[in-house]
Amino acid sequence: MNNDKPENAVLVNQENWIEIGEQLSKLDQLLTSLNCLNDGVAVAINNQVVTKDKWSAQVLNNNDKISIFGAIAGG
Amino acid sequence: MNDHQGILNTGLSSNEFIRYSRQIMLEQWGEAKQLKLGQSHVVIIGAGGLANIAASYLAGAGIGRLSIIDGDEVELSNLPRQIAFDLDSIENSKVYELCNRLREQNDHIEVISVHQYLDSDNISDLVSACDLVLDCTDNTATRHLINSHCVEQKLPLLSASVAGWHGQLLLVDPAQPQWGCYHCLFPVTSSQKEAASCQTLGVAGPMVGVLASLQASQALRYLIDAPSDLASKFVCVDGQTLSMQSFSRARDSQCLVCAKNICEKTVCEKIVCANAVPEKKAQ
Numbered sequence: 631m632n633n634d635k636p637e638n639a640v641l642v643n644q645e646n647w648i649e650i651g652e653q654l655s656k657l658d659q660l661l662t663s664l665n666c667l668n669d670g671v672a673v674a675i676n677n678q679v680v681t682k683d684k685w686s687a688q689v690l691n692n693n694d695k696i697s698i699f700g701a702i703a704g705g
Numbered sequence: 706m707n708d709h710q711g712i713l714n715t716g717l718s719s720n721e722f723i724r725y726s727r728q729i730m731l732e733q734w735g736e737a738k739q740l741k742l743g744q745s746h747v748v749i750i751g752a753g754g755l756a757n758i759a760a761s762y763l764a765g766a767g768i769g770r771l772s773i774i775d776g777d778e779v780e781l782s783n784l785p786r787q788i789a790f791d792l793d794s795i796e797n798s799k800v801y802e803l804c805n806r807l808r809e810q811n812d813h814i815e816v817i818s819v820h821q822y823l824d825s826d827n828i829s830d831l832v833s834a835c836d837l838v839l840d841c842t843d844n845t846a847t848r849h850l851i852n853s854h855c856v857e858q859k860l861p862l863l864s865a866s867v868a869g870w871h872g873q874l875l876l877v878d879p880a881q882p883q884w885g886c887y888h889c890l891f892p893v894t895s896s897q898k899e900a901a902s903c904q905t906l907g908v909a910g911p912m913v914g915v916l917a918s919l920q921a922s923q924a925l926r927y928l929i930d931a932p933s934d935l936a937s938k939f940v941c942v943d944g945q946t947l948s949m950q951s952f953s954r955a956r957d958s959q960c961l962v963c964a965k966n967i968c969e970k971t972v973c974e975k976i977v978c979a980n981a982v983p984e985k986k987a988q
Contacts, residue, residue, distance in 0.1 A: 700901065
């Protein structure tokens with residue numbers, strides 16, 4: 631981890647604490663801030679996949695562990 | 706000497722029993738499950754790194770029929786991770802090379818080679834009437850094609866992938882649609898970049914072995930009906946941190962593959978939101 635945890639924040643990919651609040655309270659807002667909203671990524675919160683249909687409604691909570699991953703296609 | 710007596714209906718031959726003895730002794734396995742494997746048909750799409758290893762394990766385990774589909778030829782750069790091939794294989798068809806090895810490995814099974822690239826025109830003919838499909842391909846478009854076809858045809862799909870030091874694994878089980886499909890997890894977008902592959906990112910050879918072995922072991926567990934929650938999971942393997950993460954999956958209510966309704970009009974297939982009510986037929 632490369633930053634201290636703000637009072638109200640989520641942990642992204644086990645590395646970065648991102649502060650959440652009034653301007654950043656939903657999952658789609660987080661993904662927009664990370665420039666990956668339309669990159670075809672999959673997202674899980676606390677090891678539960680949140681499908682894209684629910685991104686705009688998904689509320690972020692303090693200490694949520696967010697995993698964002700792209701598809702691997704190699705074989 | 707090959708002993709093929711007793712294969713069809715009267716149990717394993719003594720030769721087979723000896724061959725498969727180490728897996729038969731497993732608690733969830735036994736002779737009846739071994740016979741079931743002998744009656745199983747697995748279609749493997751791709752004859753590259755994942756298939757080289759997964760197919761070898763499945764052939765060794767006694768899957769009765771393996772069909773392997775790939776239009777590619779062996780190249781020098783394949784050899785570090787496609788370990789069924791050697792220098793003499795280069796420029797030969799991958800499926801012919803692989804299937805020949807599998808036949809040498811186990812003469813109790815049937816191995817079918819299909820030297821074609823899978824596409825939307827031939828998938829219905831090539832991938833049908835089987836007990837399990839293994840996705841061992843190397844590109845996003847084919848993976849989505851396979852997913853769509855398997856969902857539509859209600860074929861169980863076990864998909865593995867690998868690049869760099871990472872890999873992914875999931876099972877789409879038609880008997881458990883509540884966990885969604887590959888498209889629910891990675892919906893295609895117009896601005897989407899091609900997913901990471903061995904060609905774009907490179908790959909550590911042994912990672913192919915890790916994912917292929919996981920794929921083969923889970924295929925066998927599926928076919929012998931061993932307890933598993935893989936159908937509800939998405940597994941990510943990290944060879945750098947030596948960790949494996951398992952995420953619980955969900956179905957996307959807007960998925961264009963597994964959540965679509967079919968319009969009941971005669972010649973129309975209309976993809977609509979899963980929550981919409983299909984239009985009634987005209988009287």
